[in-house]
Amino acid sequence: MTLPGEAWLTSGVAGLIALSLLLAVLATVWPRQAHRIGIAGALAVNAWVLVLGAVFLNAGPEPMAAATRVALGSWEAPLGLMLHLDGLAMTLLALTAVVALATSLYSLGYVHDRIERRQFWPLWLWLWAGLNMLFVSGDAFNLYITLEVVSLTAVALVAFTGTAAAVSGAMRYLLVNLLGSLSFLMGVVLLFGEHGVLDLVLLEARAQVGPTERMAAVLMTAGLMLKAALFPVHVWLAPAHGSAPAPVSAVLSGLVVTGSFYLILRLWMGVFAPLATPAFGVLIGLLGVAALVWGSAQALRAGRLKSIVAYSTVAQFGYLLIAFPLMLVEPTAWRVVVFFAVVHALAKAAVFLAAGTLQHAAGHDRLVDLGDILRGRLRTVFALGLAGVSLMGLPFTGGFVAKYLLLEAGLGTVLAGSAIGVLWVIAIAGGGLLAAAYVLRMVAPAFHQGRIRRGEAVSAWMDWVPLGLALVAAAAGLSGTLVLYTLSLTPGAP
Amino acid sequence: MNLLLVVFDLALLAGLIGVAWRCLASTDLFRAVVLFITFGLLLALAWVRLEAPDIALAEAAIGAGITGALLLVTLERLRVIIAGRRSDRPDTVPPDPSGPGAALQALHDPPPEPRTRLPALTFALVVGSLLVTTLWHQPDAAGLEPVVDAHMDASGVDHPITAVLLNFRAYDTFLELAIVLVALLGAWSLGRHDRIPARPAPGPILPGTLRLLVPVAVVTGVYVLWAGSHQPGGAFQAGAILGAAGILLVLSRPRRMPPPPGTLLRLGLGAGVGLFLASGVYGLLAGHGFLGYPPGWDYPLIILIEVAATLSIALTLVALFIAGRPEGDDRP
Numbered sequence: 092m093t094l095p096g097e098a099w100l101t102s103g104v105a106g107l108i109a110l111s112l113l114l115a116v117l118a119t120v121w122p123r124q125a126h127r128i129g130i131a132g133a134l135a136v137n138a139w140v141l142v143l144g145a146v147f148l149n150a151g152p153e154p155m156a157a158a159t160r161v162a163l164g165s166w167e168a169p170l171g172l173m174l175h176l177d178g179l180a181m182t183l184l185a186l187t188a189v190v191a192l193a194t195s196l197y198s199l200g201y202v203h204d205r206i207e208r209r210q211f212w213p214l215w216l217w218l219w220a221g222l223n224m225l226f227v228s229g230d231a232f233n234l235y236i237t238l239e240v241v242s243l244t245a246v247a248l249v250a251f252t253g254t255a256a257a258v259s260g261a262m263r264y265l266l267v268n269l270l271g272s273l274s275f276l277m278g279v280v281l282l283f284g285e286h287g288v289l290d291l292v293l294l295e296a297r298a299q300v301g302p303t304e305r306m307a308a309v310l311m312t313a314g315l316m317l318k319a320a321l322f323p324v325h326v327w328l329a330p331a332h333g334s335a336p337a338p339v340s341a342v343l344s345g346l347v348v349t350g351s352f353y354l355i356l357r358l359w360m361g362v363f364a365p366l367a368t369p370a371f372g373v374l375i376g377l378l379g380v381a382a383l384v385w386g387s388a389q390a391l392r393a394g395r396l397k398s399i400v401a402y403s404t405v406a407q408f409g410y411l412l413i414a415f416p417l418m419l420v421e422p423t424a425w426r427v428v429v430f431f432a433v434v435h436a437l438a439k440a441a442v443f444l445a446a447g448t449l450q451h452a453a454g455h456d457r458l459v460d461l462g463d464i465l466r467g468r469l470r471t472v473f474a475l476g477l478a479g480v481s482l483m484g485l486p487f488t489g490g491f492v493a494k495y496l497l498l499e500a501g502l503g504t505v506l507a508g509s510a511i512g513v514l515w516v517i518a519i520a521g522g523g524l525l526a527a528a529y530v531l532r533m534v535a536p537a538f539h540q541g542r543i544r545r546g547e548a549v550s551a552w553m554d555w556v557p558l559g560l561a562l563v564a565a566a567a568g569l570s571g572t573l574v575l576y577t578l579s580l581t582p583g584a585p
Numbered sequence: 586m587n588l589l590l591v592v593f594d595l596a597l598l599a600g601l602i603g604v605a606w607r608c609l610a611s612t613d614l615f616r617a618v619v620l621f622i623t624f625g626l627l628l629a630l631a632w633v634r635l636e637a638p639d640i641a642l643a644e645a646a647i648g649a650g651i652t653g654a655l656l657l658v659t660l661e662r663l664r665v666i667i668a669g670r671r672s673d674r675p676d677t678v679p680p681d682p683s684g685p686g687a688a689l690q691a692l693h694d695p696p697p698e699p700r701t702r703l704p705a706l707t708f709a710l711v712v713g714s715l716l717v718t719t720l721w722h723q724p725d726a727a728g729l730e731p732v733v734d735a736h737m738d739a740s741g742v743d744h745p746i747t748a749v750l751l752n753f754r755a756y757d758t759f760l761e762l763a764i765v766l767v768a769l770l771g772a773w774s775l776g777r778h779d780r781i782p783a784r785p786a787p788g789p790i791l792p793g794t795l796r797l798l799v800p801v802a803v804v805t806g807v808y809v810l811w812a813g814s815h816q817p818g819g820a821f822q823a824g825a826i827l828g829a830a831g832i833l834l835v836l837s838r839p840r841r842m843p844p845p846p847g848t849l850l851r852l853g854l855g856a857g858v859g860l861f862l863a864s865g866v867y868g869l870l871a872g873h874g875f876l877g878y879p880p881g882w883d884y885p886l887i888i889l890i891e892v893a894a895t896l897s898i899a900l901t902l903v904a905l906f907i908a909g910r911p912e913g914d915d916r917p
Contacts, residue, residue, distance in 0.1 A: 247771030
């Protein structure tokens with residue numbers, strides 16, 4: 092407690108949560124200024140996360156030196172609840188800050204109606220606060236509540252446009268989310284009943300392989316898979332993500348889904364780690380391959396631009412599932428998986444924002460009639476293509492580094508003598524080809540001969556933000572070492 | 586005596602399962618809602634039997650009462666919408682939306698297909714039996730009760746549940762308040778509600794009952810709030826009771842209701858989370874940790890936060906009942 096670095100870190104984490112909550116509450120009671128509060132807050136939160144990250148990385152090369160546990164209201168676990176900051180949480184906080192800043196700037200142009208703005212910004216700021224709280228929560232029951240904050244705001248934002256498609260998509264999303272939350276909560280209750288504590292670190296110390304842990308693992312994982320739209324429980328994703336307003340789709344596909352995945356990873360690296368068996372890993376990996384094939388096939392068939400992007404989320408999350416069997420053979424592979432999720436979130440948000448600009452300019456997003464707008468808005472098409480290239484994993488982009496590292500891990504399992512490893516390698520390589528096919532489907536009309544039209548005017552934010560975020564996604568390849576180093580500062584993880 | 590209680594418990598359990606089954610199987614939506622309210626009341630009894638009076642109060646007030654009212658008002662809206670749609674068609678006789686025909690016209694949900702029943706039943710039985718087996722294996726642990734009891738003298742209140750909710754795990758409670766608020770923000774984002782016209786009272790009974798019930802509800806709500814510091818009760822239950830009084834007023838609406846001023850309404854809705862957060866940030870700045878209380882100030886701060894939270898919850902529940910956002914909220 093005497094080290095200045097640690098004092099900075101503990102107040103930094105609590106301060107970040109206080110700041111993001113303060114923004115949400117202010118926007119709620121003062122909706123007229125909500126967009127100004129939101130933009131000022133987005134800048135402030137980014138600056139805060141930057142300083143926090145610098146202090147975190149500076150705290151020392153030992154994982155235990157940087158990782159921090161913060162007691163709220165000075166009540167330590169098991170009585171009170173604790174926040175925690177480690178490499179994994181820090182990485183996702185930074186990702187959230189970047190994507191949220193881009194989305195906020197984009198929303199300045201996208202949500203321009205005075206009355207719509209007042210409804211949009213408070214909900215969006217609550218969603219962002221919810222994500223920040225989810226990533227630093229260290230308590231099983233508190234995780235359930237932060238998940239609820241995220242889900243409820245996400246559902247409200249999906250329904251935001253109020254069209255029949257949006258409302259029915261939101262309704263489906265709500266029901267799936269409630270089922271997922273209840274399943275998660277049941278798991279929490281079982282764990283509490285057995286061990287009498289809710290703190291994740293204490294739970295991890297007490298967990299053994301028993302009926303309670305097995306049942307809780309099944310319930311919590313199933314609930315989170317529902318929320319993360321992992322195959323085979325993904326059917327709700329495309330209608331919800333496809334019909335939401337563009338900035339919301341970007342946040343949903345980039346951050347909200349990643350949040351549920353983060354929790355699955357966190358639980359299986361901690362409380363449920365003793366339960367992981369090779370057979371279970373293979374089962375999850377096979378689901379991942381199926382997701383990759385099915386999602387890509389749907390993306391190749393879909394007729395609307397945003398549907399293609401939404402289905403590609405299902406496909407790309409297949410990679411994250413394939414990573415589970417890899418992690419059993421090569422425990423450090425989890426860092427690669429998180430790096431992949433980070434790059435995916437950046438690229439996917441950029442693609443959704445670009446698609447939103449095109450949809451706004453054309454007034455629709457039917458791919459067959461979009462050619463003239465695509466030819467007229469090359470800046471946006473460039474953003475779409477650049478982020479798409481990162482999704483495919485071509486050299487020099489973040490996606491390339493992520494997939495290269497994944498392939499390396501896959502080949503490692505083959506060398507370790509696992510025959511099924513060959514399937515993972517083929518799936519990782521083949522998935523890139525499928526991604527190339529559907530990304531080219533989106534941008535190809537821009538290269539055809541034909542009429543050129545710029546369509547309806549869009550604000551400068553909508554023009555430039557997708558490009559900026561796509562550049563960040565591509566440049567993420569250069570930050571691989573930094574992200575992987577940050578992730579290595581996670582105590583308890585290999 | 587013990588045997589009687591066992592018989593009562595078994596009957597309660599059978600009633601819970603039976604009512605839940607009837608509620609899910611009912612094709613008439615009105616009946617399903619009434620059965621849902623019954624289920625909530627039985628569940629409140631079950632919580633009493635489990636010696637959790639706080640949860641029983643919350644279940645009766647929020648789970649059965651407010652949720653039931655919300656479901657019923659949704660049903661009435663659906664009826665009006667459907668009746669309105671039918672009147673667009675020239676070939677059918679438009680029913681009078683206020684006439685007895687419309688009120689009796691039942692909303693039906695098609696019965697589930699028989700082929701989906703068996704898989705659903707099998708799934709429920711498998712998951713249920715797995716859960717029961719798991720619970721069977723669990724030790725009879727006291728959870729965190731001893732730890733909470735050991736820290737009661739430092740909590741500022743005398744009731745352990747309130748100590749956990751507003752001191753030891755205040756962060757969770759703050760977020761629960763936020764969720765209620767976010768639900769309203771979501772409902773408001775979907776549209777504006779129409780002006781609420783006065784409803785001519787059909788007789789002396791409604792205004793008379795109202796005159797008796799509302800003051801009683803207000804006194805009960807304030808008492809439940811006050812009681813929370815030393816016995817079962819607290820902000821959520823008190824807010825639900827005050828909210829119910831508000832809903833009664835909206836339902837009978839003896840005179841035209843003026844739209845509430847937007848700023849004031851927003852302030853009232855945000856008072857609970859606002860004050861809670863302000864106290865939390867002060868704790869952080871003063872070195873007591875985020876959401877921590879300065880020593881000696883815990884009791885007054887908890888009471889203050891609970892009063893603001895009660896007001897906000899009551900307002901939010903009434904606003905959810907009215908559904909759309911008020912006109913005042915859209916003024917420039």
